[in-house]
Amino acid sequence: MVKEKLHVLSDGGYETKGHFGPYGGAYVPETLVPALRELEEAYLRSGQDESFQKEFRELLQRYVGRPSLFYEAKRLSEQLGGARIYLKREDLNHTGAHKINNTLGQILLAKAMGKKRVIAETGAGQHGVATATACALFALPCIVYMGEEDVRRQKLNVLRMKLLGAEVRTVTHGSCTLKDAINEALRDWVTNVEETFYCFGTAAGPHPYPTIVRDFQAVIGHETREQALKELGKLPDAIIACIGGGSNAIGIFHPFIPDPEVRLIGVEAGGTGNKTGENAATLCLGEPGVLHGAYSYLLQDDDGQIVVTTSVSAGLDYPGVGPEHSNLKETGRADYVSISDQEALDACSLLCQTEGILPALESAHAIAYAAKLAPRLSKDQVIVVNLSGRGDKDVETLAQYLEGGADHE
């Protein structure tokens, strides 16, 4: 339980919606307040708008390829001994990750709002690619901010974004990763707010983004529920997902929150160790604070400065996390654990060699935790892992690892 002294922002009540317990809010420059309100209104309208919903559903089916497979990883389960492991195959979506579910929804909102210019941030490049894809499909100009370090380690995705017609702007300050890309995208937005739609990539940031992104990603959880009931005749015993900002995790968790018999486990990046700066395990090792517009857990130093994070996986290399996860931690409904770089890399090989599936390094963190948990459960228990993306983008990092040089600095 968090020290009471920190929840002072909520004294005297909230004027805005968008809180998850004490977490959330919209701590942004005044200039952006009306833009967030406009977005919230457009989002609420879209929920009532049958033609919007129909277009979104059809895009998910015919363009993304949903529903994604619910696949029993038999050889993996056998090798580990214990629970049966199922994979929710978001890696098979068009563009190779769950991110496309959210970007199509948001770009439909941008269109409904009459916005003429789209900006986004990206870490692993998957959200950047998914935004560039949706923008190409709807003929909107797209600018993606990406930290210099991530541009280096996710080259394939940089190239894909360019091919899709997006402009990639390299961010060269701070830690040169996702956090700094978000800062820069926010600076662009506050400057060009009237005509710009900010397509936010994870279930974090100021209200209403955590809610919007969660709702667009909840398709993962709804399908999983239906597929599990159909195939197993019961709900899974545990659901495991990796946590960067928390969008693939909240997407698969959300429909199961009312079912206490389903354990929800979020897996953070343990990096190279537990000391400050060596990891990106925000919920495991951080404290609440305000970054990027929301009150939520953060990795920070003794003076409230945000610390530089480390992870082999660009998509998890972020010192913040979505506010709904902070609340799920506080209420105890979900558990959060961490997996080291080495464990994630090993899990990547394990999945390749047992199932012929190359996972994204982000998703490999979830696989690694499943590999720890499965042997402790019985054969009639079921674990579902959200396989959030495929690993093509990570082959260079993996090559270094295979060659024995653990250079993922």
Next chain:
Amino acid sequence: MSERLKAVFQTKPAGVTRLISYIMAGDPTIEVSLRRLRGLADHGVDILELGVPFSDPMADGVVIQAAAERALSAQMTVKKTLELVQEFRKTHNTPLLLMSYLNPLLHYGWDRFVEDAVEAGVDGFILPDLPWREGQGLRTRTEKSVGNKLSFIPMIAQTSREQDIEAVSQVTEGFAYVLSRNGITGGEVEIPDNVSVFIESLRDSLQIPRCVGFGIQKAEQVRALAKICDGVVVGSALVKAFAKLDQEGLEEKDLIEQEKEVFTWLASLKQ
């Protein structure tokens, strides 16, 4: 509102308007910041804004981002910033506002922070990531603990809605920080021609003094704005002028001489 801050708006300004300056605490060192605060106060600055560095200043342009980085690499902290203000208060009465982001202040512990801020002689805060609607909790809590000694200076943007602006003026003491344009701090983006129309349009809804900031760096801008507002803020242009001196590697006595030219330039803006 503190007596110090109140006095600024109760009397007519010396010069065409009131001048508000911004520098970053600890950039490049605590001693130099203190000397500059004193120099600014001695050269007719009406209100001082003192930045508390934060690692992720999302509302700041490159100049102030760089200042925050310099201050942080010189180990500046919230606590040392408060000590700096306390030192300044021994000699000067110019009102001083801390400008920062929420996280370092929350992390210090808000209740302790506001007590220590009053004790040090701070007059209020400007928090770019605390929009008016979200500030209710902190304002109430602050008032309970230290009364109305600390003002929360609201920011008014070109995008703000009229009902919000009215609500702001009903509860605010001090002044409103009116943003000259959408965007971040710094002179990279021009102030649009329509700024005067915007400020005029606030006449009915915004019933507290209006000070305009973001991107102000020239005397013509100040003269034009002076007619329609109650004060102007000069931030990035000042930070940049000092940073340029700091990069020249001057002897201390030469640096002090050159700083005087910056003070004189700043003072000349409101002549």
